[in-house]
Amino acid sequence: MKVTRFGIFTVLIGDRRADRVVPPSRGMARLTEFSAAAMAFLAVFAIALSSATGRLADRWASELARTATIRISAPPGQVEEQTRRVLEVLATTPGVGSARALTAEEQRALLEPWFGPDLPIAALPVPQLVEVVETGAGFDSDGLQLRLRGEAPGAILDDHTRWRRPLVQAADRLRWLGFFVMGLISLTTGAIITLAAQAAMAANEKVIRTLRLVGARDVFIARAFVRRFTVRTFLGACIGTGLGVGVMSLLPPGDADQGFLTGFGFSGTDWLLPLLVPPLAAAVAFWSTRIAALRRLKGLT
Amino acid sequence: MKVTRFGIFTVLIGDRRADRVVPPSRGMARLTEFSAAAMAFLAVFAIALSSATGRLADRWASELARTATIRISAPPGQVEEQTRRVLEVLATTPGVGSARALTAEEQRALLEPWFGPDLPIAALPVPQLVEVVETGAGFDSDGLQLRLRGEAPGAILDDHTRWRRPLVQAADRLRWLGFFVMGLISLTTGAIITLAAQAAMAANEKVIRTLRLVGARDVFIARAFVRRFTVRTFLGACIGTGLGVGVMSLLPPGDADQGFLTGFGFSGTDWLLPLLVPPLAAAVAFWSTRIAALRRLKGLT
Amino acid sequence: MIELEDISYSYGKGPDLLSGVSLSLSPGGFYFLTGPSGAGKSTFLKLCYGELIAPKGTVSLFGRDVRDMTRDDIARLRRRIGVVHQDCQFVDHLSVTENIAMPITAAGQDPGAATRDIKELLAWIGLSAKADALPPHLSGGERQRVALARAVIMSPDVIIADEPTGNVDWEMSLRLMRLLTELNRMGKTIVLATHDLTLIRTMKQQVSARVLRIKDSRVALAGADL
Amino acid sequence: MIELEDISYSYGKGPDLLSGVSLSLSPGGFYFLTGPSGAGKSTFLKLCYGELIAPKGTVSLFGRDVRDMTRDDIARLRRRIGVVHQDCQFVDHLSVTENIAMPITAAGQDPGAATRDIKELLAWIGLSAKADALPPHLSGGERQRVALARAVIMSPDVIIADEPTGNVDWEMSLRLMRLLTELNRMGKTIVLATHDLTLIRTMKQQVSARVLRIKDSRVALAGADL
Numbered sequence A, B: 001m002k003v004t005r006f007g008i009f010t011v012l013i014g015d016r017r018a019d020r021v022v023p024p025s026r027g028m029a030r031l032t033e034f035s036a037a038a039m040a041f042l043a044v045f046a047i048a049l050s051s052a053t054g055r056l057a058d059r060w061a062s063e064l065a066r067t068a069t070i071r072i073s074a075p076p077g078q079v080e081e082q083t084r085r086v087l088e089v090l091a092t093t094p095g096v097g098s099a100r101a102l103t104a105e106e107q108r109a110l111l112e113p114w115f116g117p118d119l120p121i122a123a124l125p126v127p128q129l130v131e132v133v134e135t136g137a138g139f140d141s142d143g144l145q146l147r148l149r150g151e152a153p154g155a156i157l158d159d160h161t162r163w164r165r166p167l168v169q170a171a172d173r174l175r176w177l178g179f180f181v182m183g184l185i186s187l188t189t190g191a192i193i194t195l196a197a198q199a200a201m202a203a204n205e206k207v208i209r210t211l212r213l214v215g216a217r218d219v220f221i222a223r224a225f226v227r228r229f230t231v232r233t234f235l236g237a238c239i240g241t242g243l244g245v246g247v248m249s250l251l252p253p254g255d256a257d258q259g260f261l262t263g264f265g266f267s268g269t270d271w272l273l274p275l276l277v278p279p280l281a282a283a284v285a286f287w288s289t290r291i292a293a294l295r296r297l298k299g300l301t
Numbered sequence C, D: 001m002i003e004l005e006d007i008s009y010s011y012g013k014g015p016d017l018l019s020g021v022s023l024s025l026s027p028g029g030f031y032f033l034t035g036p037s038g039a040g041k042s043t044f045l046k047l048c049y050g051e052l053i054a055p056k057g058t059v060s061l062f063g064r065d066v067r068d069m070t071r072d073d074i075a076r077l078r079r080r081i082g083v084v085h086q087d088c089q090f091v092d093h094l095s096v097t098e099n100i101a102m103p104i105t106a107a108g109q110d111p112g113a114a115t116r117d118i119k120e121l122l123a124w125i126g127l128s129a130k131a132d133a134l135p136p137h138l139s140g141g142e143r144q145r146v147a148l149a150r151a152v153i154m155s156p157d158v159i160i161a162d163e164p165t166g167n168v169d170w171e172m173s174l175r176l177m178r179l180l181t182e183l184n185r186m187g188k189t190i191v192l193a194t195h196d197l198t199l200i201r202t203m204k205q206q207v208s209a210r211v212l213r214i215k216d217s218r219v220a221l222a223g224a225d226l
């Protein structure tokens, strides 16, 4: 029951004579090509989604999350002393990566939207702000609050991470959703091509019987079918990918500063990712048809 | 060439005798059911995407966009006078829906994160803030800035709409993307079912010829095929929808306050939308098979 | 019953297979159709039950011109004509019994009522044991017998059989012929294409059969020269 | 050449169609196989070229037990046995010429070299005009002739034909027989199933043919009682 191996190379080179024995079934051909094209088109969108979400999650993770602010409001003379003590506390707090007091200029820049550029910041009871950068593990914000209250009564912890963390999680989740949809599409393509191949083999049982009758080997028959389906799937996937990339490039280009939604699409080398779709689709078609063909042939003598 | 009408009702009621004449082709049956299921599954996700994005776009449109702030920094005695004049200017500016000066409490609440709750707001040179709500058309912000400069030299227009508008546009765009993907999925389903139906009709040409030979009318033959395909598609779509809804309900529930990403999924009556998928899929299958069947039959005598 | 008037027929752009054929098959007649392989016997029969429609000339079946018929009319017409196709077409996934009952099902009637008729027919053609077999599991001759059974089950006015005995042995051929002569005595019209001249000669001694011969795209009554 | 030893065969759980058949077909022999319809002629032939494999007993083809053969071995074996199937199986979308050349293509050889042989064969079977036709557009008898042409194109050692003349007229039958007797004179083994006793009697006068008869699940040499 052994069958001489034939690889994807033989399949692409092809054998005109073997090819001709497979009926050029218009219905099945169109079905295969169309499914491949539609799936490739959807795959391009799924790739774009997970690539855009990946970028977003990375940016949020690095920029937004993992920072907290401590605000120190105290009578003018005590601010510096309390700031020093807060920094000391933070230096010994597990989960705090780094901490530093903002300079007067930085504080002015933060307040500018509210008071305009001419604010005499030195003359005001503006609290001192301390920026805390978390480590990956994060710190225990209730414990820190308690310790701060003991050391520096004017210090208030404003933990941004509390509301930022869900956003990062959500971006991660969306990225996984993208992967999931991609996986689903690959499986669906594989299944549809497999089923189409099986249906084609079933519909062509007469041809297969006739070929066996006149002494054709399994490998001759299978190769013809496999080649037909692989080439059709590859062509369909190329068309679908081309259309998908075309539509994507028609979308207005995303401005990186405007966040995820306007940045939907590919950027930079991401444009190369869709190129993987047609060969992958062809590989799926090759294997699913090959297995379907050889399994079916085993049933006939 | 007229064919007695048969509706979706007859198709669902069925006719055991007519049914039996269509061969129970396992390959085609599975192909149809699987495509329908996969497409329904994807459709559920697309519906979820566009429904979540729709909610987001609505919220952003109502909450975020269409507001601007005017900041009036002036020597203490002049603030009230300039505020009055700014409101007058706004009242006659086209595109401004409403405008009002914030109260001292509201300003204190806004500044609290920076200065703590004990800020003696009256003692500070805190600028007066005026909230401006745009109409749908929006105002000409450069023109307004110029007019304000003439009337109230201390007034500065802070136009949030400039950076919020792209977000709303993006949300809208994502919603359209959802609709687009849904449309694409419907078309793909229709096409795959049509092609599968055509392929099945082609594969069963012998049965059809035999039935015509013994005096079966077109409507008898077509009905059997149409029923087979409609029922299979419906079943497949039910399975796919069920799986899709199941997976969606396993996703952690979104907290409406945390914005789009965590809120992916259905909320409230949106859960009813996926119920439309199976009947729509069945309708697509009904019509595409019916057309394929009657067209094919016309070619035979 | 079946009237052909100045019929010409060719497949595609090929030469005329039949040309200027005028013929009238009268009710209750028993006709043999013969001629060399490829002469057009099957083509002639297909014209007689509306599977092919001649572009030139008129074919009238039961008094109606086939070209004026809708597809549904033709379907109803076929219920009055039992046909044995040369390729014995069956619905391969249905049993022999269901296939024989197929004309009844297609006419929208209940095949259950014909169960006894089918059993008797199967016994006559020697296939009682094959009632539940599937057509692809039958031998060549068994298929031809089932096809004949299907053609006669509705006891149609006309029975058209294309080489119904090509794959059966001589004894079975005679058995099948007896079935057809019996139906002919009941007034049915029989048209039977065969290349087996021995069979024709034998039958001519039993029924007043007429023999049509296709030669050089003409159909002519054969005389004593058979 | 073809040796059967104590072969029994039944389809599924049915009764034994053949039982205890031992037989040896010698090289260069001309064998007729006859018996009533449904007796098992086609089944017997299928055992002789490995389409069916008997669970009991041994079939040796060219000295090798079929049960020891791989699928590829069987494929190669079929290139030495030309088969006319009772259903004349063709690749429907390829022309008559391509179908006749199919054994050459399947063996991985260039069918171009056989163009002249195919032309001569087509002329002999009277189908020169049909060289480019598709099999579904042929008449029943034309299909049988093409199937025979395909079986002999590789001039295989054994030619097995199942009712190759069921749908052709008497003159054509004799023409086809002359082709087979010619091949038999060249040393080929011929096994031919037919229910046409007239044909067998006529042929027996021309070649030293032996007649095998299947009866009651046994295969026996028929004597003068034919």
Ligand SMILES: Nc1ncnc2c1ncn2[C@@H]1O[C@H](COP(=O)(O)OP(=O)(O)OP(=O)(O)O)[C@@H](O)[C@H]1O
Residues within 6 Å of the ligand: C011, C012, C017, C035, C036, C037, C038, C039, C040, C041, C042, C043, C044, C086, C195, D130, D136, D137, D138, D139, D140, D141, D142, D167, D168
């Ligand atoms: N569908 C078709 N398209 C083209 N040519 C056809 C078609 N059907 C038949 N022919 C040709 O028409 C001729 C007559 O065919 P037909 O089947 O009527 O012959 P026949 O007399 O029944 O022969 P046989 O005894 O072999 O069955 C043949 O040469 C055949 O090749």
Ligand SMILES: Nc1ncnc2c1ncn2[C@@H]1O[C@H](COP(=O)(O)OP(=O)(O)OP(=O)(O)O)[C@@H](O)[C@H]1O
Residues within 6 Å of the ligand: C130, C136, C137, C138, C139, C140, C141, C142, C167, C168, D011, D012, D017, D035, D036, D037, D038, D039, D040, D041, D042, D043, D044, D086, D195
């Ligand atoms: N695939 C199958 N499955 C089950 N039964 C079968 C199968 N093929 C043939 N048979 C049965 O086996 C018996 C012998 O069949 P076979 O085809 O060998 O007969 P045959 O002698 O060639 O008859 P004919 O002259 O009619 O062609 C028949 O009764 C048939 O119904």
Ligand SMILES: [Mg+2]
Residues within 6 Å of the ligand: C041, C042, C043, C086, C162, D139, D140, D141
């Ligand atoms: Mg014919």
Ligand SMILES: [Mg+2]
Residues within 6 Å of the ligand: C139, C140, C141, D041, D042, D043, D086, D162
């Ligand atoms: Mg047989």
